[in-house]
Amino acid sequence: MEPSQTRAQFITLTTDFGLQDAYVASLKGVIFSLAPEVRIIDISHAIPPQGIVEGGFTLACAFPHFPPGTIHILVVDPGVGSTRPLLLARTENHYFLAPDNGALGLVFETEPPRELFRITAARYFRPRVSATFQGRDILAPVAAQLARGTAASCFGDPVTEFVPSPLPAPTRLSDGRLRLEVITADRFGNLVLNLREPKYRELTGGSATQRFALEIGGRSLLRLLETYAQGSEGEPFALFNSSGYLEVAVRGGSAAAALRCAAGSAATLTLS
Numbered sequence: 001m002e003p004s005q006t007r008a009q010f011i012t013l014t015t016d017f018g019l020q021d022a023y024v025a026s027l028k029g030v031i032f033s034l035a036p037e038v039r040i041i042d043i044s045h046a047i048p049p050q051g052i053v054e055g056g057f058t059l060a061c062a063f064p065h066f067p068p069g070t071i072h073i074l075v076v077d078p079g080v081g082s083t084r085p086l087l088l089a090r091t092e093n094h095y096f097l098a099p100d101n102g103a104l105g106l107v108f109e110t111e112p113p114r115e116l117f118r119i120t121a122a123r124y125f126r127p128r129v130s131a132t133f134q135g136r137d138i139l140a141p142v143a144a145q146l147a148r149g150t151a152a153s154c155f156g157d158p159v160t161e162f163v164p165s166p167l168p169a170p171t172r173l174s175d176g177r178l179r180l181e182v183i184t185a186d187r188f189g190n191l192v193l194n195l196r197e198p199k200y201r202e203l204t205g206g207s208a209t210q211r212f213a214l215e216i217g218g219r220s221l222l223r224l225l226e227t228y229a230q231g232s233e234g235e236p237f238a239l240f241n242s243s244g245y246l247e248v249a250v251r252g253g254s255a256a257a258a259l260r261c262a263a264g265s266a267a268t269l270t271l272s
Contacts, residue, residue: 008069008095008147011040014059015075015135016047026136027073030126034144041066050078052103053167054184054263057192060106061243063094071143074098075135086138087162089113090152097139097146105165113162120156170195170269178203178269182216182261183245189254191216191261195246195269203271214238216248216267217259234258 011031017023024045031040043062047055055076063072070093077099089096089104091111097119098104119138122129124145129137142155171179180193214221221238231237231251236258241247248255248267256262 007149008071010070011143012043012072014043015045016049017045027140030140031144035147038147052076056103056106057183068093071095073139073143074103081131086119088117088119088155090115100163102163102166116159117156118159180267182265184263185256189256191248191255193246197240197244211272213270217261
């Protein structure tokens, strides 16, 4: 008898598939065929194609708000069909299935894996596995069986290492400034940077009088605000967003357009 665990009620999907093709529906069809009682939640299917960082960031922002035991599938997989592994991770409160390409790196920064498995148990896969759609033929059926109570250890061999996120950490420059990078621009044009509020508080020692100067897109932003309403109309400003990341916004406009910045754009932060 195989080991079992509590059944899961929710499976989430985060992909770069878009909605015009059959990819998302195919994933859901496989899951419902094996676990018709489960509820599938779409986090996003609008991740930019091959957007490993954006996919990991989106899931990292969303998963903490789901009930314990939720299973999360993340498919942003430019290396599909290659030798890169597929991973199943059990953290304190959640399960994650994704290619081992760095997409889960941001997730693991906030909730490290307690168990990590390389998915190898072919008896849980679909009978025919396409080399170009392993999300449908491997991750979806494994997630469904996991939701039905099959223990995570049944799906493969334990591993201890995973590919870290390709998003660089904030870097201290020779002049003491921090080099930051834009993770993504959301649909409002807000630019999200790779500095989280706990790290910022650590760097400043919690000082309310700390000098703040963020250089981005040829502009220098000298104030760190707390709300969007505090910003001047049409002027870029910085704040920490609801997920705890440093963000540049424009009240009534788009920071991405105003500053001509996008994912990967550089910024520097002066703290003194």
